[in-house]
Amino acid sequence: MNEDLILLLGEKIKSKRLQKRITMDALSRRAGVSKGLISQIENNRTVPSLPVLFNIIQSLEEDIKSFFDDMHDHFSNGHVMIIQKGEAKPFKKEPVPGFVYKRVLTKSINTQAIDFVLLELKKGASRKLMIRTEAYECKYILRGTIEYQIEKQRFILKAGDTLFFDGRAKHRLKNVGNGEALIFVTYLF
Numbered sequence: 475m476n477e478d479l480i481l482l483l484g485e486k487i488k489s490k491r492l493q494k495r496i497t498m499d500a501l502s503r504r505a506g507v508s509k510g511l512i513s514q515i516e517n518n519r520t521v522p523s524l525p526v527l528f529n530i531i532q533s534l535e536e537d538i539k540s541f542f543d544d545m546h547d548h549f550s551n552g553h554v555m556i557i558q559k560g561e562a563k564p565f566k567k568e569p570v571p572g573f574v575y576k577r578v579l580t581k582s583i584n585t586q587a588i589d590f591v592l593l594e595l596k597k598g599a600s601r602k603l604m605i606r607t608e609a610y611e612c613k614y615i616l617r618g619t620i621e622y623q624i625e626k627q628r629f630i631l632k633a634g635d636t637l638f639f640d641g642r643a644k645h646r647l648k649n650v651g652n653g654e655a656l657i658f659v660t661y662l663f
Contacts, residue, residue, distance in 0.1 A: 483527070486541070488516040490534045504533035572599025572649070587663040595620070595655040600648030607641035609661040618655025622647045 491501055498516075502509040507526055514520040515530070522530065531541050564576050574594040589609075595618065604623070613622070613636065620631045624645045631637055639645070641661070649655045 572596035595649040604644035612660040619651035
């Protein structure tokens, strides 16, 4: 399955679930999986097995073929993709207050996947725990002042600064500015 489609699965499942006003708990019972697994799938933290995916789609009372049809259309324009202003879709990546993620674009290039995200940090927002990701990360500060900690090093980044690092190193960030901060993030998987 195309990596682009894999990254859209969770978003599509969540969208259909909310559209039909089905709770995570109800969907998990219908599909015979845990509520935690539904949450992980919807937030792109895991990819379901095919039997689980088909159970979820059927539990949403969706036709399997039509479920994937419009996802395929999303990538059928050849070499050009345009994302209009306002089309970046919010998603939950982690339960950290003041962090607002919006996916701008996800695309696979050969065997690599790339994910473009806007991260808005409310004034004073910070991640307490050090985390790791399975990607190289590039952060371009559009607005505000950020303190980034990678392992034991700390960096102060301001609008116009760029940070690139291996996300497998422990890291965290916080907004140390006087207002909201906005970061353009690129994940290279």
